[in-house]
Amino acid sequence: MLPRIVEVRKNVLKKNDLAAAALRDRFRAAGVCVVSVVSSPGSGKTAFLETTLALMRSRYRTAALVGDLATECDAERLRRSGAPVRQITTGTVCHLDAEMIERALDGRALADLDCLFIENGGNLVCPASYGPGEQLRVVLLSVTEGEDKPLKYPTIFNSADIAVVTKIDLAEAVGFDHAALLRNIERVRPGMPVLPVSSRTTYGFSSWMALIARRIGDAQPEPTPVHIDG
Amino acid sequence: MLPRIVEVRKNVLKKNDLAAAALRDRFRAAGVCVVSVVSSPGSGKTAFLETTLALMRSRYRTAALVGDLATECDAERLRRSGAPVRQITTGTVCHLDAEMIERALDGRALADLDCLFIENGGNLVCPASYGPGEQLRVVLLSVTEGEDKPLKYPTIFNSADIAVVTKIDLAEAVGFDHAALLRNIERVRPGMPVLPVSSRTTYGFSSWMALIARRIGDAQPEPTPVHIDG
Numbered sequence: 001m002l003p004r005i006v007e008v009r010k011n012v013l014k015k016n017d018l019a020a021a022a023l024r025d026r027f028r029a030a031g032v033c034v035v036s037v038v039s040s041p042g043s044g045k046t047a048f049l050e051t052t053l054a055l056m057r058s059r060y061r062t063a064a065l066v067g068d069l070a071t072e073c074d075a076e077r078l079r080r081s082g083a084p085v086r087q088i089t090t091g092t093v094c095h096l097d098a099e100m101i102e103r104a105l106d107g108r109a110l111a112d113l114d115c116l117f118i119e120n121g122g123n124l125v126c127p128a129s130y131g132p133g134e135q136l137r138v139v140l141l142s143v144t145e146g147e148d149k150p151l152k153y154p155t156i157f158n159s160a161d162i163a164v165v166t167k168i169d170l171a172e173a174v175g176f177d178h179a180a181l182l183r184n185i186e187r188v189r190p191g192m193p194v195l196p197v198s199s200r201t202t203y204g205f206s207s208w209m210a211l212i213a214r215r216i217g218d219a220q221p222e223p224t225p226v227h228i229d230g
Numbered sequence: 231m232l233p234r235i236v237e238v239r240k241n242v243l244k245k246n247d248l249a250a251a252a253l254r255d256r257f258r259a260a261g262v263c264v265v266s267v268v269s270s271p272g273s274g275k276t277a278f279l280e281t282t283l284a285l286m287r288s289r290y291r292t293a294a295l296v297g298d299l300a301t302e303c304d305a306e307r308l309r310r311s312g313a314p315v316r317q318i319t320t321g322t323v324c325h326l327d328a329e330m331i332e333r334a335l336d337g338r339a340l341a342d343l344d345c346l347f348i349e350n351g352g353n354l355v356c357p358a359s360y361g362p363g364e365q366l367r368v369v370l371l372s373v374t375e376g377e378d379k380p381l382k383y384p385t386i387f388n389s390a391d392i393a394v395v396t397k398i399d400l401a402e403a404v405g406f407d408h409a410a411l412l413r414n415i416e417r418v419r420p421g422m423p424v425l426p427v428s429s430r431t432t433y434g435f436s437s438w439m440a441l442i443a444r445r446i447g448d449a450q451p452e453p454t455p456v457h458i459d460g
Contacts, residue, residue: 040271040272043375069382069383071381073378073382094324094353094355124271125351126355145273151301152301173403
């Protein structure tokens with residue numbers, strides 16, 4: 001890259017880091033668990049969140065922000081869960097950054113939420129650099145994309161907390177080699193948790209729900225200590 | 231985007247356009263047909279080129295350049311066809327630009343080639359803006375990604391000359407709706423040719439080979455007129 005664009009990019013990233021830190025404080029103070037989802041286009045982020053929101057509906061207060069270059073399709077799909085959903089259209093920008101999230105939240109109180117999901121635009125490269133202040137970053141990878149993806153997009157796998165392998169119901173049809181994927185993830189991110197799911201059949205979602213429940217518990221603000229004077 | 235990054239980006243795009251125009255002239259003078267392939271990660275660009283190179287082997291002189299953030303995996307796969315292949319590792323840059331192509335060609339004479347393939351890194355956003363001087367840009371989309379992709383990534387579909395629908399052998403397993411895809415492509419790019427293929431079964435490759443053969447014919451330099459003085 002040209003030295004000048006490198007310099008400008010550094011400043012933009014620094015600016016994002018500051019905005020993300022402010023958001024992270026705000027999320028922590030509100031006691032809301034914020035989960036972001038990144039993947040290639042078509043890995044099944046929206047389907048994964050549709051199933052997730054549907055399963056959480058009766059027990060948790062959820063909401064979602066959805067980033068896309070164009071269209072309101074994904075927000076419309078997620079709204080069917082009954083959760084409030086806001087679409088962020090990014091135009092030609094290939095990722096959501098902290099400022100877009102801040103604008104979309106628009107001063108909204110967050111303390112009435114247990115969990116906020118942020119669906120990033122389909123891209124395995126750029127979202128790695130622009131964290132939106134989330135507590136848990138999930139990278140999705142569908143079995144149809146090939147087992148080599150962690151090696152080819154190491155930065156996004158390194159920046160995520162958990163890998164979710166989607167469309168596991170198609171594993172046999174595409175000759176998916178799960179052991180090879182695990183080896184490749186282990187090479188770029190040793191010890192990363194890997195969760196195979198099918199949003200169609202809900203296979204794997206009980207583990208996912210247990211993980212989210214733990215994270216929601218962790219996000220609860222500490223109870224204010226009660227001092228009893230003797 | 232910040233005004234300053236918009237300005238720098240404009241300059242970088244302009245610089246790329248100039249480099250791409252110079253490359254295009256060089257390709258035209260050499261009479262080589264240059265085809266670039268763009269898609270999401272895991273849509274099957276490498277598999278598509280593996281089958282393409284294998285089928286062209288006996289009749290044409292081919293070569294390929296392959297862009298990825300990391301690894302030499304794709305170049306190794308394509309080299310099995312016997313064609314000369316060079317990997318371009320882009321680090322954190324999410325697309326191939328004209329200067330990277332120029333550097334990778336490294337002053338190589340191109341007149342001994344019929345067709346040069348350029349496989350871009352997996353990304354449906356950024357490569358739309360950085361043409362590498364190709365004559366034919368192919369956007370790949372696998373049936374597993376969903377029929378909505380043209381609406382959600384209109385710029386890349388608008389910048390491409392043909393859409394190739396890959397993994398068509400999985401269409402039934404994923405409940406792929408071909409008519410819906412065609413409608414969506416028609417909305418963003420009316421009249422765009424759409425070619426369904428399976429790199430595994432070679433379904434659709436006879437049409438693809440016929441198209442490439444025509445393009446190679448078109449790329450041939452005009453024969454030098456012979457003047458016979460009477």
